[in-house]
Amino acid sequence: MRLFDIATALRSSGAATARAIRRRLSRQHPPADEFGEETLSDLFRWQTVTILAPSHDIAPDGRLPAPLAELGDLVETRLEPAPGGRGTELSARTRPGHKPESAGWKGEDPARRIRTALQHARQLVEVGEVLRIHPQPAGRRRPARGLLVDLMTDDTDQEGVV
């Protein structure tokens, strides 16, 4: 990649690109004893999607949609009615004791994995399937020139990539 391309790309996506790179570089989490109070608070923050369905359609007989069920006891979940006829708020967060270095996360970012699971759960309940994007038609890729977009779009159905 030409230096000009790098500079232009960095400028053009500004703060978002900088955050993307910073996030990407920080995917290896520090040891647990380096977590400050604020980081821990973020780590265990509830993530939520609102699904246009009653709670019994989201978790019939208490069975959660597969993407969340697959996370097992790594997460705790809750279902609450959304105001104004908007359906149900489905929330999940890392269960205390399952920090990012826990084996169950298999090296993945818990927040991003939870975010993906919630979004896929919503699609399954509302539409019946998870929208796929790959493979699809594309011309010749030039990895070096698309590097920054690759950084942003790789796994971007998950939270916290950019």
Added chain:
Amino acid sequence: MKALCWTGVDQLSVETVPDPKLLNAHDAIVKVRYSSVCGSDLHVLGGYLPTMRPGDVLGHEFMGEVVEVGSAVTRRRVGERVVVCSFISCGRCWYCQHQLFSLCDNGNPNPAVAESLWGYAPAGCFGYSHALGGFAGSHADYVRVPYADQGMFPIPDEVDDLTALFASDAAPTGWMGAELGGVKPGDVVAIWGAGAVGQLAAQAARTLGAAEVIVIDSLPERLEQTGRRTGAQLLDYRRTDVPAELRERTGGRGPDVCIEAVGMVAGNSATLYGYDDFKQQRRPGTDRPLAVREAIFTCRKGGSVFVLGVFGGVVDKFPLGAVMNKGLTLRSAQQHGHRYIPMLLERMMRGQLQTRHLATHVMPLARAAHGYELFANRRDGCVRAVFVPGQ
């Protein structure tokens, strides 16, 4: 198959790419008959929305024939002639159920890119960068259509292909600007931009009862076409003081509804153009909001401004004081096409909505790069270049 690919800033090439496949049960494959350029393509083409990857297939306004459907598609069938909404919406989420289709919760498989830019992600769109889902576009022989029962609309026999093409994006966008802009009988409506969307917003404003429609642009052939097709009054911003002219033509009140149909690469004779252009080219600002500023400034007290043009990032010198002190209503949206396309096709069928004339340059897909060159540089009276795959 052949497809027009973005290969870098202001670089395009027609390449051989893999055919699309059904990936979801709600998908269909459409054989493209016509696919149009759009002014918003220039934003991704020029790198102003920096979320394209080399090799991405462009194009989002198209019609064609259904050649394959997934197992969950029940309302459309192989062989149907359809126009496809440029936005990809599930039809089931809260936003779709409230007719806000371009805000669909389930149409964008890459939401984090848009969330970082805008807080929440809108729906996906064909061929319009990875911020809007990264879907392959329609400048190709074939295109995969997710949520096919929702986004594909059968074309009445009485409507020809080229007319129906613009029901995909330009016509619903224009209609939305007039309707959600709140045009009422007796209103004076000013529209910035005499491209396809501006012209169709003018037609819509007339249909909704506007007493006067005034369209602002600088390209003589577009203004001439707009005047001939819509009966609108015309203003050339290079030859006149637009705010003063609008005051004069509205009894000193200002237009009741102002519709901006230009977008982030607006040109203008104003001094601020140089400032905005400098910032946009060097990226501390991403958009040139010249027409938006003027629309807000000239709108009457208590009036309505609708931003139809596409913007991607941040602007400055935004006249928030005018919005607040004049009590304006400011609205905007990507197009909620699913809401309008059946009605627009019916109007086309009854001869009440003309669009075919917008396709000023119809050419084989193989010449698509030339088509964009004509369109981007406004050469040869180009309003829309339309590509025909397979020729």
